[in-house]
Amino acid sequence: MNVRRLSWNHFRNLRAGEFEPCAGVNVIYGQNAQGKTNLLEAMWLFTGERSFRGAKDAELVLQGETAAALRMDFWSEGRGQTAKITVAEGRRTAELNGIPKGACSALTGKFCAVVFSPEHLSLVRGGPSLRREFVDSALCQMKPGYASLLSGYNRTLFQRNALLKDIPRHAELMDTLEIWDERLSQFGERVIRQRTAYLKALSEPAAGFYAGISSNRETLSFVYRKSAEDLRRALAEERREDVLSGHTGAGPHRDDVDIFVSGLNARAYASQGQKRSVVLALKLAEAELLSRMTGEKPVVFLDDVMSELDARRQDYLLNHLTEFQVFLSCCEPGAARQMKSGALFRMEDGALSAVPPA
C-alpha cells in the first residue's frame, strides 16, 4: 500500500498544493508550526479514522474559509485508487473511485496506516488506560467481533457499577449481583483472552523492531498483567469492597501491560530515547501484524520522531524500514541527508517543495 499523490485545498494552513512522494522514506522538514504535522494528518484522514490529534472537523478548515478538500491517489488491493475528502459545515465526507461514500468512516480498510506522534509517548509514560486502549484499538481493527465484545463488557460493567451504588439503599439488590458477576466474567474472560493472544503475536515483531532500533544492544518484552487471576472468583470475593467503593475492582478495565527494556520496567527506568524507541517498535509491530492479516503493508507516519534519538537510531528509521512507505517529519534536515534513498521535502508556511538530493 502506498500514497502516489496528494493534493490539498484550504486544509489547515496548507492553502493549495500537491506532492508525489516516493515509495520509500519521505522526510518532511521545516521549522516549528510550518505545516508538517498538518500534511501527515491530511494523509492519515484517508484511513477513515479521526485526526490523530483529536481535532474537531471544523478545525481542519483553513481559518476564514468554509471548506477544505483533499485528494489522494494511492495503491491498494493491487490497483491504483483515488479517494477524496471534503470537510465542510463541521463534517467530513468521502468519495472513493468517483463514488460518494457519505461519512469518512466508509474509507476504513481501504487505506491502512499506523501513526506515531509525540502524544503517543504516554503509551509508556502514562497510566494503564492508554496501554489498554492501544491493544483494544488494534484488536478492533483486526478482529471484526472485538468491538462488540468490548462494548458488551463495558455495558455490563456500567450496569454492575450502577447496581453497586444502589445496594447501600436497597439491600435486597445484593442477591442480583451474582447474575451480573456471571455476565461480566464471561465477557471479561473473552476480552482477556483476546488481548493476551494479540500481545503474544505482537511480541515477536516488536522485539525485532526494537533490536533493530537499538542496534541489538537492548531488548523489548512485555506481559499482560491481569487485575485478577480468576475473574469469577475475584468478583465474588471482593463484593463487599465493591459495594463500599461503588466500583468494580477487578476485571480487564483494571488490567495493564508491563513493558520491559532489557528486563527493567520501561515506565520507571527507560530513558527518553528508549521510551520513544519502545513506542516506535510497538507501532511498527502493529503495522507488521496488520500487514500479515491484510497482505498489504500499511503506510507509516512518524511525526516528530527524530528528537531524543541518537544517530544510530535515526539511521535505522531512515535506512532500514525498507518494507514500508514512511512519512517522517522533523525540524532539521541534517540526519535526513544521510538517507541512502528516499525523498526530502521542505515545508515552509504551508507550502511544500521537493529538495533535490545533495
Ligand SMILES: Nc1ncnc2c1ncn2[C@@H]1O[C@H](COP(=O)(O)OP(=O)(O)OP(=O)(O)O)[C@@H](O)[C@H]1O
Ligand atoms: N484551521 C487552520 N487554519 C489556519 N492555520 C492553521 C489551522 N490549523 C492549524 N493551523 C496552523 O498550522 C500551524 C501548525 O502546523 P503543524 O502543526 O503542522 O506544525 P509543524 O510544522 O508540525 O510544527 P512542529 O515542528 O512545531 O510540530 C500553526 O501555525 C497553526 O496555527
